[in-house]
Structures are given as C-alpha cells and as structure tokens.
Amino acid sequence: MESLRFEEFTVPGRPGDSDERVADWVRATDLGFYDKERDAEAMQRVVDALRARGTRLVGVYDDGAAPPSLAATLPVATFAEFAGEFTVGPNAAVPAHQISDVTVRATHRRRGLLRRMLEDSLSRAAAAGAAVAVLTASEAGIYGRFGFSPAAHSQPVRVDVRSGLRLRPEARALVDGAGGRVVDVHPRDLAGIHDAVFAGFHAASRGSVTRSYDDVQRVTGRWGPDGRGAADDLRGYAYHAADGRPLGFATARFGGWDKTPKELRVVDLVAGDPAAELALWDHLGAHDLVQVLTFGRARVDDPLRWALADPRDVKTRDVEDSLWVRPLDLPAIVRASEFAADGRIVLDVEDSLGYVDGTWVLTVDGGAASVRRAGEGAPGPAGAAETVRVGVETLGSLLTGAIEPWQAEATGRLAGGERGAAAMRRIFGGRPRPMNHTFF
Numbered sequence: 001m002e003s004l005r006f007e008e009f010t011v012p013g014r015p016g017d018s019d020e021r022v023a024d025w026v027r028a029t030d031l032g033f034y035d036k037e038r039d040a041e042a043m044q045r046v047v048d049a050l051r052a053r054g055t056r057l058v059g060v061y062d063d064g065a066a067p068p069s070l071a072a073t074l075p076v077a078t079f080a081e082f083a084g085e086f087t088v089g090p091n092a093a094v095p096a097h098q099i100s101d102v103t104v105r106a107t108h109r110r111r112g113l114l115r116r117m118l119e120d121s122l123s124r125a126a127a128a129g130a131a132v133a134v135l136t137a138s139e140a141g142i143y144g145r146f147g148f149s150p151a152a153h154s155q156p157v158r159v160d161v162r163s164g165l166r167l168r169p170e171a172r173a174l175v176d177g178a179g180g181r182v183v184d185v186h187p188r189d190l191a192g193i194h195d196a197v198f199a200g201f202h203a204a205s206r207g208s209v210t211r212s213y214d215d216v217q218r219v220t221g222r223w224g225p226d227g228r229g230a231a232d233d234l235r236g237y238a239y240h241a242a243d244g245r246p247l248g249f250a251t252a253r254f255g256g257w258d259k260t261p262k263e264l265r266v267v268d269l270v271a272g273d274p275a276a277e278l279a280l281w282d283h284l285g286a287h288d289l290v291q292v293l294t295f296g297r298a299r300v301d302d303p304l305r306w307a308l309a310d311p312r313d314v315k316t317r318d319v320e321d322s323l324w325v326r327p328l329d330l331p332a333i334v335r336a337s338e339f340a341a342d343g344r345i346v347l348d349v350e351d352s353l354g355y356v357d358g359t360w361v362l363t364v365d366g367g368a369a370s371v372r373r374a375g376e377g378a379p380g381p382a383g384a385a386e387t388v389r390v391g392v393e394t395l396g397s398l399l400t401g402a403i404e405p406w407q408a409e410a411t412g413r414l415a416g417g418e419r420g421a422a423a424m425r426r427i428f429g430g431r432p433r434p435m436n437h438t439f440f
Helices: 020-032 040-052 113-127 169-178 187-204 213-219 274-284 330-336 392-400 405-410 417-428
Strands: 004-009 056-062 077-089 092-104 132-135 149-160 181-185 235-240 246-254 263-271 292-299 314-316 320-327 343-350 358-365 368-373 386-391
Touching (some): 020 056, 077 113, 077 132, 077 187, 113 132, 149 392, 169 274, 181 187, 187 213, 187 235, 187 246, 235 274, 246 274, 263 274, 330 368, 343 417, 386 392, 392 405, 392 417, 405 417
Parallel strands (some): 092 132, 263 292
Antiparallel strands (some): 004 056, 056 077, 132 320, 149 314, 181 235, 235 246, 343 358, 358 368
C-alpha cells in the first residue's frame, strides 16, 4: 500500500460554503453507490448535510495513479462517521458512533482498505466513549467479521383500503376514545412536529438511532428522495392529541394515475402512541380513489393486522435488517438496558477485536442491570450462575432483542446447555422487537 494515502478531515466553513476536497469525496462515494452525478446545487446540499452533523470523513488516495484513471483525482475508498445516540431501553440511550458511506473502488479491493478504515474508526469510537457503533448495511455479509450484527428489522407492507381501513370495533374505540385528530399539513410545516414526535418515539423505542439534518430535509420535502431538488409531490399529515400535543406524523406520495390499483406510498410514519399510529393509518386509508397503501419500513411485529376486521388486508414481504450494531462498552449498554426478568448469568464472550472479549457476570436485580468482568468487583448473589458462550455479534443482537435466545441456541450462536439457555430465555426473552426509523 506504498502509494495509498489515508486522510481524515471534516467539512470546514459555514452553511453554503463549498469545499472541493469534500466534493471530490462525495463524487467518489456516489460512484461506489452507482448514484447519478450531482449538479452544483445537489452537491452543496450534501456538503451542508455532512457539515451539519459534524461528520468525520476518511478518504484513501492512490498517489501512484495517473490520468485518465479516476483514481488520479478521486479517493479510491471512502468512509464517514459521526456521533449520535442509540436507545437500548425506555428513556435510556447510550452514545453511538454512526458509520456511513463506506465504499472501496473495485480496482482497489482486497488490499485491506475496509479493514483499516473500520478498525481505525472503532478505535476512535471507543476512545471517545461510544458504547456502540451502528450502521445501515448495503451488503449484509461484510460487517459480521468486525463484530456487527442486525439490531433491528423492518418489512414492506401493502394494505388493501378499497373499502377504507376496516378497523375492528376495539381498535375503532381506541382511536375514537383517544380524542385526537389527524390534520393535513404542508410538509414544510412538519419540522417542529417531526422533532417533537421523533424525540418521543426515540426515547421509548429500543433500537432507535437519532436523526440528523438530512432526515428533516426529506421529511419536510426540501429534499427529494435522492437529495436532488425539492419533493413537489409529498403530502404531510400530523396527529394531535386532545390537548394539542403532536403525537404522530406521516408523509406520503401518490403512486400515479397510470398505475392500477391506485396507490398511496407512505414514505415516513412515526408515532409515539398506539392510538396515534392507528389514527394515521385510518386517515391514510380514507383517501378517495386510493385502493392500496404501501410502506417500505413497517416494524416486524406491527400490530396493524390485529387491528383490522380482515387481517388479510395486510400483506408483507421480505424482512430486512434496518440497523447493525457493534458493542464497544458492555457495562454502559447493560446499565441502560431493560431485561425481561431478574437473574444472574455468566457470559463468555468472544470478540476478536478485544472490546468486550472475556468472561462477564451479568446481574439483573429489581429491574436494575449491571455487568462486570469475572473476578472483578463485589461477588454476586449466592448460588452458581449458569454460563453461556456467545460471539460479540450475536451478543449485540441479543441485547437489542433483534434475536431471541431460543433462536440463537437453535442456530448454534449460543452454547451453554439447557440450563444456560433457559436462563438466557428468562432474562433476555419476551421483549418487544426493536425498531429503527433512521437510515444513514
């Protein structure tokens, strides 16, 4: 790698300031994701977004390349990281190190570029006090060897609304009894509503990651789906409680008159209250001439089908991972987590990068959880605790609830015999599935 040069930099200046080095980094990232070339306005938008979230950029440059090779002018690998929060329990979030825009040019693969960028980034994250690193993966097979695993999932849904959203009487009573109402709003007016609603959802939802500047730009229609130009076809909706507080919002766009059946495509739907979420679905299903609602990111345990008179009105497709997590500070994660039951268990964790490698004693007492390395600190409660062996990637999924202990045991990802597995099922099992509404 003699001719390869690694550079780390942030985006200087103020909103509206251009920067050619950052622009070249964006061009290289766009090449890696097969995106179209950006015009000057679209480029400025992404530069401003990178600046707004305090992004650290990594570019790898090939000083030995010569024109007309693109490697002579653009980075051959890119990497981005920025700080956020990850919710691990009700009203309990931990510092998160968010990773994005990871690319390596096909001409420069198998040279260790990804490994170096990622391992260096995890080292910076741990030094900065992040409890976890998180990312959304375009290729699912890449990150497991670095200790990442799925932390949350979502699924596309298709809802038949030819006769409206036909709620069961109990669901209708829940919506009507809440006393709130849904109003149509211009997307430009959703910024404050989005911030208030998402804050409530994020605090309550295990698996949620904080949103950034660019998320708000898309919700309000200032950016189109690809970040190039405004979205002139976006519709906005807000649910207000009886006391006027915003408890939910949605955005959607019409699928077009040339499509059959007529479709309303839900782009974003976030609510911090079951009645608010059902009311938004009910309102979306009441649009004249709309025959089907689609939403690409519904939760995998979404209760919507159980609210309908005919559960078959909801059709689902493939379950997709929506977030990957990598534990870095196990005590911080466990202290903030909610577990299903009190108990004590010994975790023999394998972590090839060393961050959480070793034997840990996890104790849940009166709902309060803690973990310590075996042999450190005060002894735990009387009685021998069961021991289980688990890899760091599986542990991350267990802590968020993305995988149940019985699933980990059935696939060989958890070893400890029947008594160890039973202890894991008792302490870790039976929690609501995690949900993430942030993509980066």
